[in-house]
Amino acid sequence: MFYDSNDLTDLALDLTNIISDQDRFERLLATIRKLFKCDASALLAFKGGQFSPLAINGLSQDVLGRRFALDQHPRLEAIARAGDIVRFPADSSLPDPYDGLISSHTEELKVHACIGLPLLADQQLIGAVTIDGFDQFQFDQFSDDLLRKVAALAAVSLNNAMLMEQLEKRDGGISRVEPVLSHTNSNPEIIGRSLQIKRLQSQIEAVANTELTVLVTGETGVGKELVASAVHKLSLRSQAPLIYLNCAALPESVAESELFGHVKGAFTGAVSNRSGKFELADKGTLFLDEIGELSLPLQAKLLRVLQSGDLQRVGDDRRLQVDVRIIAATNRDLNREVAANNFRADLYHRLSVFPLPVPALRERDNDILLLAGFFIERCRIKLGLMHLSLAEQCQSSLLDYAWPGNVRELEHSIYRAAILARAETRNADVIIQAHHFDIGGVSKSSVNQLGSVLTCEQSPPLIEQSLKDATEQFQRSYIKQALKQNESNWTAAARTLSVDVGNLHRLAKRLGMK
Structure with missing residues (x-):
């Protein structure tokens, strides 16, 4: 020895x-x-x-x-x-x-x-x-x-x-130990060690055991639903249900019923009494995702419930009292929406009692590699591989890319790359190389202050296009990136670009994109 x-x-x-x-x-x-x-x-x-x-x-x-x-x-x-x-x-x-x-x-x-x-x-x-x-x-x-x-x-x-x-x-203090120490399989875990994520974790722990309404904000794909789940799991309501509602997917005709429920015969197709999401979340938490997509009339009805705690099912005169904590989320700038008269100022102030901004992935330093490891291990299990690893030379590419789709885009990119790497490998030990990723062209340095992403291409040494052709090429690239950032949703892309959606469709058609 x-x-x-x-x-x-x-x-x-x-x-x-x-x-x-x-x-x-x-x-x-x-x-x-x-x-x-x-x-x-x-x-x-x-x-x-x-x-x-x-x-x-x-x-x-x-x-x-x-x-x-x-x-x-x-x-x-x-x-x-x-x-x-x-x-x-x-x-x-x-x-x-x-x-x-x-x-x-x-x-x-x-x-x-x-x-x-x-x-x-x-x-x-x-x-x-x-x-x-x-x-x-x-x-x-x-x-x-x-x-x-x-x-x-x-x-x-x-x-x-x-x-x-x-x-x-x-003692009611905020834990300073890495979040993983308190993680179990049944609890959500926010992967990351950057200062931004540590700050977010501290804010979650600070607000979780209160009854304050929380507004989670951030770009598409940053993990707002995971943050909402973490707040609920650390709250005094953790043993009660967390009910999820995607406001962007609510057709106007059934939105009120989804939120507040209805009674039999209230409208065509209402063949029985039905509880809404507020009733289902009684004594628990209601997570209203994409809250910025609600119509103004529905915003007024939602505000009434938040103020008084009682609601009425559609078609019913009786009032029901509910005890629900609200967590809302949006990828829109609600301050701007209020200024544009697209969102009620009183509802905004009611929802944003405790704002929780979630940082974009490009702002999180080496968290990208930690998240890549998390998804690689998941992917390895799903694909039945003995080993799945990330080649060292492609790590810098992952760190330099701007990830306009954030964590969701990273997850999907890892899965696609793993499948391509497996197809090139004859054994169970698979290494993901740089060429298995399709992430070229959008670097962190190309992201402007609003979070919109510009495609940076190296300028040619000589001018080989007319101004009109170069402008149209840039417009096509810019629209494609806006669509990618908003998951091919033309209406959301139009909002990002600050143009009318009809004009955007017409421009895309003229550019040969439709």
Whole structure:
């Protein structure tokens, strides 16, 4: 056994210093890597039947976004069930979850030396530390006794972080531990570690256990529904239902009935009494998605319910009292809509008691890679692949792209790229390369202050088009991008471009787009 005992002393001192949990976790792994001369290590939290990375060292950045379910990763399952140090033989038939993900050896798939340290508190599994290397004899010199000491120190550090989180929640404080610590399979999880997401997480935790109405704002595809779900799950109403209603999909003829219900015979086709979304959400939360799409008459009726808490079913004179918390969401600028007389000012002020702006993906730094890892792991399971990873050379492309469709576009791009990569690969170890993505041309630098996306193409050295042709080419490109941003909805695209929808259709026809 050859190691410097000062490393263990430094580790123990690091874990007692007054630093953030994240810094403490990262120092833990840095010391482990120095102590064992390993190629990679990771600290994982265990909850809800899965391991979630809290910190990594030597692994690809997208690993932080992956979630490792035990039933999908037999090696991690063996660590979870062992109760003691697990040394995997170099020829183990159990696939290593980090194959192809060690940043300095991304093209070398197989990890040959692996040790798992289960972390226990009160005899309960709370996490694990994994230590990996490419030399199969890399860890033979280290005794189980040393490994158990490291595991004990790591377990104390993780358990203290979890206890502090519980204490802060009990006292009504805002948790400072990474959100993953309080995540379970049944709860929504907002993937990300950027300052913007940490700020959003703090705001969610601050407002969740109040009764304030929340207005979630942001571009299409940023995850407004996930934010609403997180607010509900952390609220005092979490055991009651969260009822969802997409206001943009409500035909005017049935909108009032959908919201407030109707009685038998109220209109043609009303063959029985029917509860509306407000009744269904009684004692719980009603999430009104795309609230900006409601008509002005319906806005007035909605305002009445929000003010008084009572409603009338269509065709019924009786009043019903409901206790509902409202969370609304929109991708429109309701301030501008109010100024344009498209949205009631009194309803807007009633809804925006606590605004929650969700940042666009292009504003979230390296969260793009974490989200890519999260979707890659999901995709790997759906496609039945042994391993699915992201080539290092294409990560910069993902970071530079503006993602006008935000998280939804990233998810769909990952799935398409994975399918294309699988088609080019004859085995179960698939690597997604840059050419599998179709995301060229729209960089972050091409996004203007309003969030509209311009297609940036390199200017030719000589002018080879007439001004008319160049203008029409730009118009076609700009309209296509507006349609993509608004999921091919011409009405929404017209609003983004600040033009009449009829004029937009006529222009598109003249440009040969229809």
